[in-house]
Amino acid sequence: MPATAAPKAARFSVPDATGHFGPYGGIFVPETLMAALEELERVYAEVRTDPAFQKELRRHLAVFAGRPTPLYLAERLTAHCGGAKIYLKREDLLHTGAHKINNAIGQALLALRMGKKRVIAETGAGQHGVATASVCAKFGLECVVYMGAVDMERQALNVFRMRLMGAEVRSVDAGQKTLKEAINEAMRDWVTNVRTTHYILGTAYGAKPYPEMVRDFHKVIGAEAKEQILALEGRLPDELVACVGGGSNAMGLFFEFLDEPSVRMTGVEAGGRGIARGDHAARFAGGKLGVLQGCKTYILQDPDGQIELTHSVSAGLDYAAVGPEHAYYRDKGRIDYAYATDDEVLDAFQLCSRLEGIIPALESTHALVHGMKRARALGPKGVVIVNLSGRGDKDVQQVAKLIGEKL
Numbered sequence: 001m002p003a004t005a006a007p008k009a010a011r012f013s014v015p016d017a018t019g020h021f022g023p024y025g026g027i028f029v030p031e032t033l034m035a036a037l038e039e040l041e042r043v044y045a046e047v048r049t050d051p052a053f054q055k056e057l058r059r060h061l062a063v064f065a066g067r068p069t070p071l072y073l074a075e076r077l078t079a080h081c082g083g084a085k086i087y088l089k090r091e092d093l094l095h096t097g098a099h100k101i102n103n104a105i106g107q108a109l110l111a112l113r114m115g116k117k118r119v120i121a122e123t124g125a126g127q128h129g130v131a132t133a134s135v136c137a138k139f140g141l142e143c144v145v146y147m148g149a150v151d152m153e154r155q156a157l158n159v160f161r162m163r164l165m166g167a168e169v170r171s172v173d174a175g176q177k178t179l180k181e182a183i184n185e186a187m188r189d190w191v192t193n194v195r196t197t198h199y200i201l202g203t204a205y206g207a208k209p210y211p212e213m214v215r216d217f218h219k220v221i222g223a224e225a226k227e228q229i230l231a232l233e234g235r236l237p238d239e240l241v242a243c244v245g246g247g248s249n250a251m252g253l254f255f256e257f258l259d260e261p262s263v264r265m266t267g268v269e270a271g272g273r274g275i276a277r278g279d280h281a282a283r284f285a286g287g288k289l290g291v292l293q294g295c296k297t298y299i300l301q302d303p304d305g306q307i308e309l310t311h312s313v314s315a316g317l318d319y320a321a322v323g324p325e326h327a328y329y330r331d332k333g334r335i336d337y338a339y340a341t342d343d344e345v346l347d348a349f350q351l352c353s354r355l356e357g358i359i360p361a362l363e364s365t366h367a368l369v370h371g372m373k374r375a376r377a378l379g380p381k382g383v384v385i386v387n388l389s390g391r392g393d394k395d396v397q398q399v400a401k402l403i404g405e406k407l
C-alpha cells in the first residue's frame with residue numbers, strides 16, 4: 001500500500017479556497033473587515049513565492065531573532081525517564097523568549113509592504129505583545145496592544161517591557177478581562193482603523209488567511225528540526241510533541257513532517273485541575289463545534305453556546321478555542337491530542353530545571369510532560385522531539401507562589 005500518498009495529498013489540499021480545513025476555519029467577521037482580509041490574503045500570496053521577501057525574512061530571523069535554534073539532546077532527562085532519547089527544539093532561545101517572534105517578524109514585514117504604519121495586537125500572558133512591540137520598534141511602526149485588565153495586573157513586568165519598547169498597552173475592562181475580551185477589542189479597533197492599521201494576530205487562529213499564514217511563518221521550526229535530527233540520528237524521529245494553545249508552535253513543528261507516515265505527532269492541551277467544566281482548556285477533551293472570533297472550530301461552551309470559563313496554570317494555553325488546522329488533522333487521525341494537568345506541569349517544570357539547567361515556559365512544560373511519558377513507552381531505541389516553545393523566566397514568580405516558596 002502506498003502509505004505516503006494520502007497524507008501528502010491531504011497536506012496540500014487544506015485550507016481550500018474559502019479558508020476551510022474540512023469543516024473548520026472559514027471567515028466569520030463583520031463585513032467591514034472583508035476588504036482588509038482580502039488585501040492581506042493577496043499580499044501574502046505574493047510574498048510566499050517572492051524570493052526577495054523570503055530572503056529578507058530569513059535574514060531578520062537569523063540576525064534579529066536568533067535562528068536556527070539548536071536541537072538539543074536532553075541527556076539527563078532521557079536517563080531519568082529510562083526510555084527514548086528526548087530532544088528539545090530550543091525555541092526558548094529566540095529573542096523575546098518564545099517562538100512568537102517568528103510570526104511577529106513575518107507580519108511586520110507584511111504591514112510594511114501594505115504601507116500600513118500602525119500595528120495592533122492582542123495579548124494574554126504578554127508574550128505575543130512583547131514580540132509585537134519588539135518588531136514594531138525595530139521597523140519603526142506605531143504599536144497598540146490590547147490586554148485584559150486582569151492579565152495586565154498578573155503580567156505587570158511584560159506590560160512594562162512593551163512600554164519600554166514604545167508600545168501603547170490598552171487595558172480591556174469587559175467580561176472576564178482576559179484574552180478573549182482583548183481580541184474583541186483589537187477587532188473593534190481594526191474595523192475603525194482598517195485603512196492605516198494591520199492586526200498582527202498571535203496564533204494559528206482566526207479568519208482566513210491567518211491560520212495558514214501564521215503556520216507558514218512558524219514552519220521553519222519543523223524544517224530545521226527535520227534537517228537537524230537527520231544529521232544527528234540519521235533517521236526521522238518516532239514522535240513529535242508540542243503544546244497547543246491556539247496551535248502555532250505545534251503546527252510549526254509538525255507541518256514539515258505531515259507526509260512522513262512513520263512520525264507520530266501529539267499536541268498537548270492544558271488539563272488544568274482536571275477535565276471538569278471550567279477547570280481546564282482541553283478543547284478536544286470537552287469542546288464542541290462552534291464559531292468564535294472569526295473561525296469555526298472546537299470550542300469549550302455550555303449547552304446554550306455560551307463560551308465556558310477556562311483554567312490553566314499557563315496563560316498561553318488558557319483559551320476556549322483551538323486552531324482549525326488541528327481540528328482537521330485530529331479528525332483525519334494524523335495528529336493525536338493529549339493533555340497535561342497543572343500538577344504534572346509544576347513537577348516537570350522543576351525536574352527540567354534541575355536536570356537540564358533549562359527553565360521551560362509553563363506552556364512548553366505541557367509538551368515535556370507528555371514527551372517524557374512517550375519516551376518511557378517507546379523504550380531506549382526511540383527518538384522523541386519536544387518543542388520547547390519558550391523559556392520560563394516569565395513564570396518563576398507564579399511557580400514560587402504555587403509551590404509555597406517565599407521570594
Ligand SMILES: *Cc1c(COP(=O)(O)O)cnc(C)c1O
Pocket residue numbers: 098099100127128202203204243244245246247248249250316317361363364389390391
Ligand atoms: C503563546 C505561547 C504558546 C501557545 O501558543 P501556540 O499558538 O499554541 O503556540 C505556547 N508556548 C509559549 C512559550 C507561548 O508563549
